[in-house]
Amino acid sequence: MKDQVIPKATAKRLPLYYRYLRILNNSGKQKVSSTELSEAVQVDSATIRRDFSYFGELGKRGYGYDVEALMNFFAKTLNDDHMSNVALVGVGNLGSALLKYKFHQSNSIRISAAFDVNEDIVGRIVDGIPVYPLSDMAEQIKLQQIDIAILTVPAESSQPIVDDLVKSGIKGILNFTPARLHAPKSVLVQNVDLTNELQTLIYFLHANSQDENK
Amino acid sequence: MKDQVIPKATAKRLPLYYRYLRILNNSGKQKVSSTELSEAVQVDSATIRRDFSYFGELGKRGYGYDVEALMNFFAKTLNDDHMSNVALVGVGNLGSALLKYKFHQSNSIRISAAFDVNEDIVGRIVDGIPVYPLSDMAEQIKLQQIDIAILTVPAESSQPIVDDLVKSGIKGILNFTPARLHAPKSVLVQNVDLTNELQTLIYFLHANSQDENK
Numbered sequence: 001m002k003d004q005v006i007p008k009a010t011a012k013r014l015p016l017y018y019r020y021l022r023i024l025n026n027s028g029k030q031k032v033s034s035t036e037l038s039e040a041v042q043v044d045s046a047t048i049r050r051d052f053s054y055f056g057e058l059g060k061r062g063y064g065y066d067v068e069a070l071m072n073f074f075a076k077t078l079n080d081d082h083m084s085n086v087a088l089v090g091v092g093n094l095g096s097a098l099l100k101y102k103f104h105q106s107n108s109i110r111i112s113a114a115f116d117v118n119e120d121i122v123g124r125i126v127d128g129i130p131v132y133p134l135s136d137m138a139e140q141i142k143l144q145q146i147d148i149a150i151l152t153v154p155a156e157s158s159q160p161i162v163d164d165l166v167k168s169g170i171k172g173i174l175n176f177t178p179a180r181l182h183a184p185k186s187v188l189v190q191n192v193d194l195t196n197e198l199q200t201l202i203y204f205l206h207a208n209s210q211d212e213n214k
Numbered sequence: 215m216k217d218q219v220i221p222k223a224t225a226k227r228l229p230l231y232y233r234y235l236r237i238l239n240n241s242g243k244q245k246v247s248s249t250e251l252s253e254a255v256q257v258d259s260a261t262i263r264r265d266f267s268y269f270g271e272l273g274k275r276g277y278g279y280d281v282e283a284l285m286n287f288f289a290k291t292l293n294d295d296h297m298s299n300v301a302l303v304g305v306g307n308l309g310s311a312l313l314k315y316k317f318h319q320s321n322s323i324r325i326s327a328a329f330d331v332n333e334d335i336v337g338r339i340v341d342g343i344p345v346y347p348l349s350d351m352a353e354q355i356k357l358q359q360i361d362i363a364i365l366t367v368p369a370e371s372s373q374p375i376v377d378d379l380v381k382s383g384i385k386g387i388l389n390f391t392p393a394r395l396h397a398p399k400s401v402l403v404q405n406v407d408l409t410n411e412l413q414t415l416i417y418f419l420h421a422n423s424q425d426e427n428k
Contacts, residue, residue: 005421006421008414011414011417011418012410012414014413014414014417015407015409015410015413015414016394016407016410018413019392040394041394042394077417078413078416078417078420079416079417079419079420080413084416086412093310093311093314093315094311094312094315096307096311097307097308097310097311098308098408100307101307101308101408103408103409103412109409109412109413109416147419148412148415148416148419150412171419171422171423172415172416172418172419174411174412174415178233180230180254180255180256182256186422188415188418188419188422190411190414190415190418192406192408192411193229193230194312194315194317194406195229195317195323196226196229196230197388197404197406198300198317198323198362198364198388199228199229199232199292199294199323200222200225200226200228200229200404201362201386201388201402201404202292202293202298202323202362202386203225203228203291203292203293204225204386204402204404205293205361205362205385205386205402206292206293207219207220208385208400208402209385
């Protein structure tokens with residue numbers, strides 16, 4: 001494997017490739033051409049070849065890819081051969097929905113603990129996942145060796161919680177709040193801002209329709 | 215304004231800039247330096263300058279930016295000076311959470327109709343938003359002049375619904391299903407795949423920790 005940093009855009013496509021390869025493998029298929037792969041994941045072939053090139057030689061030109069070998073390679077690359085315990089902090093509307101969300105592509109991601117301040121839900125088990133008080137967060141994160149947290153708290157309470165998460169040893173945060181979080185460089189923060197997604201879509205729609213009117 | 219296509223990464227940062235400018239403007243601030251902007255939105259200054267350069271001259275070097283002018287510019291660019299009616303299709307766990315979600319940065323985005331097949335919720339009003347049967351979708355989308363849909367249905371039922379949305383005149387789809395949708399080029403599909411987000415984060419965590427162990 002080449003030793004280099006992989007662009008974020010490439011990293012975001014790896015789960016797509018992996019998911020499709022799993023579907024193919026389950027259906028008993030042994031080879032896949034880059035054209036088939038391209039059509040299924042809706043990424044153009046040139047991009048796929050460039051993405052794959054970061055990992056060295058994954059297939060032979062004109063021969064296609066060996067489905068099982070490629071699937072196993074991506075499983076390892078995506079750490080899908082290890083179980084990742086994830087914490088969810090903030091069991092409000094979005095948090096509750098995520099507790100019920102099937103992280104469908106992966107058998108290796110499991111929300112193993114949820115945290116909230118609301119006494120009506122603390123102590124309950126929601127969709128198989130125990131909800132602990134926020135005061136137990138540090139202890140549970142250490143006990144369960146969790147290094148990833150999904151953050152679905154109100155924006156205004158996010159930063160102190162992030163500080164606590166960092167102190168408890170969390171290494172990655174999937175941030176659903178609109179707040180821009182401060183964390184040490186050793187902690188990865190990935191922002192999923194739903195309003196941003198919608199505004200960006202509206203921006204592109206608007207830009208496109210101006211193009212058409214020319 | 216320069217007439218060119220703006221990279222997706224830039225477009226995704228525009229709502230961030232815009233939100234921060236609104237906060238500044240509300241607090242009565244008139245000027246902002248690129249350093250302040252950079253710290254608040256956590257995007258480095260070089261990237262901000264490059265992003266802004268797509269829109270021509272937005273500020274003077276060494277002088278900073280005029281908050282209100284820049285805010286108004288982004289409001290127009292993001293179409294935030296027009297109300298966008300949005301449809302939500304699929305009122306399951308995630309769909310219900312999104313109906314309750316405050317699209318916080320924007321007063322101009324409004325989910326005006328939701329659609330589902332479940333007779334228990336059809337005909338009800340959830341958080342102020344009427345839920346219609348799927349069979350009324352085409353009619354309501356035309357009637358309410360909706361051009362954006364949020365898709366939160368099960369993956370396996372997504373494609374026929376997308377076909378119907380396209381026929382009804384929808385121009386943009388925010389796709390929360392893991393399915394890769396087929397739509398004409400004139401329809402923008404933006405994918406928000408929550409499992410992908412989590413897998414990408416795990417990938418980077420893993421890649422980072424291997425780096426550290428060298």
